[in-house]
Amino acid sequence: MRILIVEDEAKLADALSRGLTAKGYAVDIIDDGEKALTRVSIHHDDYDAVILDLMLPSLDGLAVCRSLRERDIVTPVLVLTARAETETKVELLLSGADDYLVKPFSFEELLARIQSLLRRPHASVPLVLKSGSIELNPVEHTVRLAGQPVELTLKEFNLLEYFLRRPNEVVNREDLLAHLWDFNYESFSNVIDVHVKNLRRKLGAGDRADALETVRGIGYRLRA
Numbered sequence: 001m002r003i004l005i006v007e008d009e010a011k012l013a014d015a016l017s018r019g020l021t022a023k024g025y026a027v028d029i030i031d032d033g034e035k036a037l038t039r040v041s042i043h044h045d046d047y048d049a050v051i052l053d054l055m056l057p058s059l060d061g062l063a064v065c066r067s068l069r070e071r072d073i074v075t076p077v078l079v080l081t082a083r084a085e086t087e088t089k090v091e092l093l094l095s096g097a098d099d100y101l102v103k104p105f106s107f108e109e110l111l112a113r114i115q116s117l118l119r120r121p122h123a124s125v126p127l128v129l130k131s132g133s134i135e136l137n138p139v140e141h142t143v144r145l146a147g148q149p150v151e152l153t154l155k156e157f158n159l160l161e162y163f164l165r166r167p168n169e170v171v172n173r174e175d176l177l178a179h180l181w182d183f184n185y186e187s188f189s190n191v192i193d194v195h196v197k198n199l200r201r202k203l204g205a206g207d208r209a210d211a212l213e214t215v216r217g218i219g220y221r222l223r224a
């Protein structure tokens with residue numbers, strides 16, 4: 001899952017980024033409204049959610065959100081606001097924001113709101129993702145293989161979740177990079193292949209030993 005933080009208070013943006021990264025999200029930060037609008041307009045498929053501050057240089061959060069919705073971009077948006085007036089809340093929801101948080105807020109609350117936003121598009125997906133003897137629980141952040149717990153790194157967990165949400169689909173490396181790594185990542189390295197190899201090794205027991213196929217020249221496919 002990849003999240004864009006649009007926030008011009010560097011300290012807050014860094015703190016949120018660190019917290020979300022520790023929870024396994026890929027995070028990018030932009031500190032300006034116009035730049036954020038441009039980036040999301042072009043790369044909205046890369047982001048699973050946007051955390052959008054209201055008071056921003058060049059273009060405020062309301063205008064950013066309204067412009068995104070006018071362009072039929074439906075990426076979930078959580079607005080951060082320092083104001084608490086009712087009028088603003090109504091304005092926010094009319095602008096197409098999915099939710100808002102009034103500053104100051106706790107990281108736990110932000111995380112809960114983000115997890116709730118990310119769940120909405122997958123409302124019909126069962127709580128536990130399964131493929132053969134593999135079971136992944138996105139809320140508890142646990143993986144079991146034939147009922148036995150498997151220890152995965154955050155990246156391995158995110159990769160597996162991504163594959164499990166797309167059974168039998170060919171997933172190309174660019175999509176994996178876009179969704180699971182932030183833009184500081186060097187895309188020419190073979191980091192994905194290394195993580196997939198490790199994931200295979202950890203899942204390489206029982207009926208799912210060869211479930212994660214390499215699709216030559218493109219990427220990978222998880223056979224359901």
Ligand code: CA
Nearest residue numbers: 008053055056
């Ligand atoms: Ca601000």
